[in-house]
Amino acid sequence: MIVGTEWLVEAGECNENLLRDEQVLRAVFARIVEDLGLKTLGAPLWHKFGGEGGVTGLLMLTESHLACHTYPEYRTATFNLYCCRSRPEWNWEKNLGEMLGAASVNITKIERGDPRSAIRNQKTAIVGGDV
Amino acid sequence: MIVGTEWLVEAGECNENLLRDEQVLRAVFARIVEDLGLKTLGAPLWHKFGGEGGVTGLLMLTESHLACHTYPEYRTATFNLYCCRSRPEWNWEKNLGEMLGAASVNITKIERGDPRSAIRNQKTAIVGGDV
Numbered sequence: 001m002i003v004g005t006e007w008l009v010e011a012g013e014c015n016e017n018l019l020r021d022e023q024v025l026r027a028v029f030a031r032i033v034e035d036l037g038l039k040t041l042g043a044p045l046w047h048k049f050g051g052e053g054g055v056t057g058l059l060m061l062t063e064s065h066l067a068c069h070t071y072p073e074y075r076t077a078t079f080n081l082y083c084c085r086s087r088p089e090w091n092w093e094k095n096l097g098e099m100l101g102a103a104s105v106n107i108t109k110i111e112r113g114d115p116r117s118a119i120r121n122q123k124t125a126i127v128g129g130d131v
Numbered sequence: 132m133i134v135g136t137e138w139l140v141e142a143g144e145c146n147e148n149l150l151r152d153e154q155v156l157r158a159v160f161a162r163i164v165e166d167l168g169l170k171t172l173g174a175p176l177w178h179k180f181g182g183e184g185g186v187t188g189l190l191m192l193t194e195s196h197l198a199c200h201t202y203p204e205y206r207t208a209t210f211n212l213y214c215c216r217s218r219p220e221w222n223w224e225k226n227l228g229e230m231l232g233a234a235s236v237n238i239t240k241i242e243r244g245d246p247r248s249a250i251r252n253q254k255t256a257i258v259g260g261d262v
Protein backbone atom coordinates (compact mmCIF):
# COMPACT_ATOMS: atom_id res chain seq x y z
CA MET A 1 0.00 0.00 0.00
CA ILE A 2 1.45 3.36 -1.00
CA VAL A 3 0.98 5.70 2.00
CA GLY A 4 2.89 8.72 0.77
CA THR A 5 5.48 10.19 -1.54
CA GLU A 6 8.87 11.40 -0.42
CA TRP A 7 11.18 13.75 -2.26
CA LEU A 8 14.87 13.50 -1.31
CA VAL A 9 16.66 16.55 -2.60
CA GLU A 10 20.39 17.22 -2.76
CA ALA A 11 21.42 20.81 -3.53
CA GLY A 12 25.08 21.19 -4.46
CA GLU A 13 27.52 24.02 -5.02
CA CYS A 14 25.44 26.36 -2.85
CA ASN A 15 26.56 29.66 -1.36
CA GLU A 16 28.06 28.50 1.94
CA ASN A 17 27.09 31.68 3.81
CA LEU A 18 23.43 31.13 2.97
CA LEU A 19 23.69 27.58 4.33
CA ARG A 20 24.76 28.99 7.74
CA ASP A 21 21.82 31.37 7.93
CA GLU A 22 18.85 29.88 9.76
CA GLN A 23 16.60 32.67 8.50
CA VAL A 24 17.33 31.67 4.91
CA LEU A 25 16.39 28.06 5.58
CA ARG A 26 13.27 29.17 7.43
CA ALA A 27 12.33 31.15 4.33
CA VAL A 28 12.80 28.06 2.15
CA PHE A 29 10.48 26.08 4.45
CA ALA A 30 7.92 28.89 4.42
CA ARG A 31 7.90 29.03 0.65
CA ILE A 32 7.49 25.25 0.31
CA VAL A 33 4.61 25.27 2.80
CA GLU A 34 2.90 28.19 1.10
CA ASP A 35 3.42 27.08 -2.48
CA LEU A 36 2.18 23.54 -1.84
CA GLY A 37 -0.63 24.50 0.53
CA LEU A 38 0.74 22.33 3.34
CA LYS A 39 -0.56 22.49 6.91
CA THR A 40 1.93 22.71 9.76
CA LEU A 41 1.46 20.85 13.04
CA GLY A 42 3.02 22.79 15.91
CA ALA A 43 6.22 24.77 15.80
CA PRO A 44 9.23 23.67 13.74
CA LEU A 45 12.48 22.55 15.33
CA TRP A 46 15.55 24.52 14.26
CA HIS A 47 19.16 24.16 15.27
CA LYS A 48 22.15 26.19 14.15
CA PHE A 49 25.38 24.33 14.78
CA GLY A 50 28.16 26.44 16.30
CA GLY A 51 30.84 28.39 14.47
CA GLU A 52 31.01 27.61 10.79
CA GLY A 53 28.42 24.83 11.15
CA GLY A 54 25.19 24.40 9.28
CA VAL A 55 21.52 24.37 10.10
CA THR A 56 19.02 21.58 10.77
CA GLY A 57 15.27 22.09 10.50
CA LEU A 58 12.34 19.74 11.10
CA LEU A 59 8.71 20.62 10.54
CA MET A 60 5.74 18.39 11.23
CA LEU A 61 2.90 18.61 8.72
CA THR A 62 -0.56 17.15 8.72
CA GLU A 63 0.66 15.72 5.41
CA SER A 64 3.82 14.26 7.09
CA HIS A 65 7.08 16.23 7.37
CA LEU A 66 9.75 18.47 5.94
CA ALA A 67 13.42 18.31 6.96
CA CYS A 68 16.65 20.00 5.96
CA HIS A 69 20.31 19.70 6.85
CA THR A 70 23.00 22.01 5.52
CA TYR A 71 26.73 21.40 5.22
CA PRO A 72 28.42 24.73 4.46
CA GLU A 73 31.83 23.02 4.41
CA TYR A 74 30.66 21.02 1.40
CA ARG A 75 28.36 23.74 0.00
CA THR A 76 25.59 21.15 0.18
CA ALA A 77 22.05 21.12 1.55
CA THR A 78 19.70 18.15 1.70
CA PHE A 79 15.92 18.20 2.04
CA ASN A 80 13.24 15.58 2.68
CA LEU A 81 9.63 16.34 1.92
CA TYR A 82 7.26 13.54 2.83
CA CYS A 83 3.61 13.98 1.85
CA CYS A 84 0.81 11.52 2.47
CA ARG A 85 -1.51 13.29 0.05
CA SER A 86 -0.87 14.13 -3.55
CA ARG A 87 0.86 17.46 -4.04
CA PRO A 88 2.12 19.23 -7.14
CA GLU A 89 5.84 19.18 -7.85
CA TRP A 90 7.74 22.05 -6.25
CA ASN A 91 10.34 23.66 -8.48
CA TRP A 92 13.33 22.68 -6.35
CA GLU A 93 15.86 23.53 -9.05
CA LYS A 94 14.67 27.07 -9.63
CA ASN A 95 13.84 27.87 -6.02
CA LEU A 96 17.01 26.44 -4.46
CA GLY A 97 19.02 28.09 -7.21
CA GLU A 98 17.52 31.43 -6.24
CA MET A 99 17.42 31.00 -2.46
CA LEU A 100 20.63 29.05 -1.75
CA GLY A 101 22.65 29.73 -4.88
CA ALA A 102 22.57 25.99 -5.68
CA ALA A 103 24.25 25.17 -8.96
CA SER A 104 23.05 21.57 -9.04
CA VAL A 105 19.91 19.99 -7.65
CA ASN A 106 19.13 16.29 -7.59
CA ILE A 107 15.69 14.94 -6.77
CA THR A 108 14.85 11.36 -5.87
CA LYS A 109 11.17 10.54 -5.53
CA ILE A 110 10.16 7.49 -3.54
CA GLU A 111 6.78 5.97 -2.84
CA ARG A 112 6.54 5.17 0.84
CA GLY A 113 4.81 2.17 2.34
CA ASP A 114 5.32 0.01 -0.70
CA PRO A 115 7.15 -3.13 0.42
CA ARG A 116 9.37 -2.59 -2.57
CA SER A 117 9.62 1.16 -1.78
CA ALA A 118 9.74 1.85 -5.47
CA ILE A 119 11.87 4.68 -6.64
CA ARG A 120 9.55 6.39 -9.04
CA ASN A 121 12.03 8.60 -10.68
CA GLN A 122 15.20 10.49 -10.16
CA LYS A 123 16.57 13.48 -11.94
CA THR A 124 19.50 15.80 -11.68
CA ALA A 125 19.29 19.33 -12.91
CA ILE A 126 22.09 21.75 -13.44
CA VAL A 127 20.72 25.08 -12.36
CA GLY A 128 21.41 27.87 -14.76
CA GLY A 129 20.09 29.60 -17.81
CA ASP A 130 16.46 29.80 -16.88
CA VAL A 131 17.04 30.78 -13.27
CA MET B 132 30.27 14.70 -1.46
CA ILE B 133 28.50 12.13 0.69
CA VAL B 134 27.24 13.98 3.78
CA GLY B 135 25.21 11.22 5.39
CA THR B 136 23.36 7.95 5.10
CA GLU B 137 19.61 7.63 5.24
CA TRP B 138 17.62 4.49 5.94
CA LEU B 139 14.04 4.50 4.65
CA VAL B 140 12.14 1.71 6.32
CA GLU B 141 8.68 0.36 5.50
CA ALA B 142 7.13 -1.97 8.06
CA GLY B 143 4.10 -3.87 6.79
CA GLU B 144 1.40 -6.08 8.26
CA CYS B 145 1.88 -4.57 11.71
CA ASN B 146 -0.51 -4.80 14.65
CA GLU B 147 -2.77 -1.81 14.03
CA ASN B 148 -3.37 -1.16 17.72
CA LEU B 149 0.33 -0.76 18.34
CA LEU B 150 0.51 1.77 15.48
CA ARG B 151 -2.05 3.97 17.29
CA ASP B 152 -0.09 3.95 20.55
CA GLU B 153 2.27 6.90 20.85
CA GLN B 154 4.06 5.25 23.78
CA VAL B 155 4.96 2.28 21.61
CA LEU B 156 6.46 4.52 18.95
CA ARG B 157 8.31 6.52 21.60
CA ALA B 158 9.78 3.24 22.83
CA VAL B 159 10.94 2.40 19.27
CA PHE B 160 12.68 5.79 19.03
CA ALA B 161 14.26 5.32 22.44
CA ARG B 162 15.63 1.93 21.50
CA ILE B 163 17.08 3.20 18.21
CA VAL B 164 18.74 6.12 20.00
CA GLU B 165 20.15 3.91 22.72
CA ASP B 166 21.29 1.05 20.52
CA LEU B 167 23.06 3.31 18.02
CA GLY B 168 24.46 5.74 20.59
CA LEU B 169 22.74 8.73 18.98
CA LYS B 170 22.57 12.16 20.61
CA THR B 171 19.24 13.96 20.72
CA LEU B 172 18.93 17.71 20.19
CA GLY B 173 16.00 19.11 22.15
CA ALA B 174 12.66 17.41 22.68
CA PRO B 175 11.00 15.27 20.03
CA LEU B 176 7.78 16.30 18.31
CA TRP B 177 4.92 13.82 18.62
CA HIS B 178 1.41 13.94 17.26
CA LYS B 179 -1.36 11.40 17.63
CA PHE B 180 -4.02 11.86 14.97
CA GLY B 181 -7.59 11.68 16.27
CA GLY B 182 -9.81 8.62 16.49
CA GLU B 183 -8.42 5.64 14.66
CA GLY B 184 -5.54 7.72 13.25
CA GLY B 185 -1.86 7.01 13.54
CA VAL B 186 1.16 8.68 15.09
CA THR B 187 3.84 10.99 13.74
CA GLY B 188 7.17 11.50 15.49
CA LEU B 189 10.17 13.68 14.65
CA LEU B 190 13.40 13.78 16.60
CA MET B 191 16.38 16.00 15.92
CA LEU B 192 19.77 14.41 16.42
CA THR B 193 23.25 15.86 16.40
CA GLU B 194 23.74 13.18 13.75
CA SER B 195 20.67 14.44 11.78
CA HIS B 196 17.13 13.10 12.40
CA LEU B 197 14.71 10.27 13.00
CA ALA B 198 11.08 10.33 11.80
CA CYS B 199 8.13 7.96 11.83
CA HIS B 200 4.60 7.93 10.48
CA THR B 201 2.10 5.18 11.15
CA TYR B 202 -0.99 4.20 9.17
CA PRO B 203 -3.06 1.79 11.26
CA GLU B 204 -5.65 1.56 8.48
CA TYR B 205 -3.00 -0.04 6.28
CA ARG B 206 -1.11 -1.75 9.13
CA THR B 207 1.96 0.13 7.90
CA ALA B 208 4.63 2.24 9.57
CA THR B 209 7.43 4.12 7.85
CA PHE B 210 10.68 5.36 9.38
CA ASN B 211 13.49 7.64 8.23
CA LEU B 212 16.83 7.58 10.00
CA TYR B 213 19.32 10.08 8.65
CA CYS B 214 22.85 9.95 10.10
CA CYS B 215 25.73 12.17 9.12
CA ARG B 216 28.25 9.92 10.85
CA SER B 217 28.80 6.24 10.33
CA ARG B 218 26.58 4.07 12.50
CA PRO B 219 26.14 0.31 12.72
CA GLU B 220 23.08 -1.23 11.11
CA TRP B 221 20.07 -1.40 13.41
CA ASN B 222 18.17 -4.68 13.25
CA TRP B 223 14.95 -3.17 11.89
CA GLU B 224 13.46 -6.53 10.94
CA LYS B 225 13.84 -8.12 14.34
CA ASN B 226 13.05 -5.02 16.40
CA LEU B 227 10.00 -3.88 14.42
CA GLY B 228 8.80 -7.46 14.34
CA GLU B 229 8.95 -7.55 18.12
CA MET B 230 7.76 -4.01 18.88
CA LEU B 231 5.11 -3.43 16.16
CA GLY B 232 4.27 -6.96 15.13
CA ALA B 233 5.60 -6.19 11.63
CA ALA B 234 5.50 -9.21 9.32
CA SER B 235 7.52 -7.56 6.56
CA VAL B 236 10.22 -4.93 6.72
CA ASN B 237 11.81 -3.22 3.75
CA ILE B 238 14.94 -1.10 4.07
CA THR B 239 16.27 1.31 1.46
CA LYS B 240 19.63 2.88 2.18
CA ILE B 241 20.59 6.07 0.42
CA GLU B 242 23.74 8.12 0.50
CA ARG B 243 22.81 11.75 0.94
CA GLY B 244 24.57 14.69 -0.65
CA ASP B 245 25.76 12.72 -3.62
CA PRO B 246 24.52 14.49 -6.76
CA ARG B 247 23.45 11.07 -7.95
CA SER B 248 22.00 10.25 -4.48
CA ALA B 249 23.13 6.68 -4.95
CA ILE B 250 20.94 3.99 -3.58
CA ARG B 251 23.45 1.79 -1.87
CA ASN B 252 21.28 -1.14 -1.32
CA GLN B 253 17.77 -2.23 -0.67
CA LYS B 254 16.43 -5.32 0.97
CA THR B 255 13.13 -6.74 2.02
CA ALA B 256 12.85 -9.14 4.87
CA ILE B 257 9.96 -11.29 5.84
CA VAL B 258 9.92 -11.27 9.60
CA GLY B 259 9.51 -14.64 11.14
CA GLY B 260 11.40 -17.68 12.28
CA ASP B 261 14.24 -16.01 14.08
CA VAL B 262 12.11 -13.35 15.76
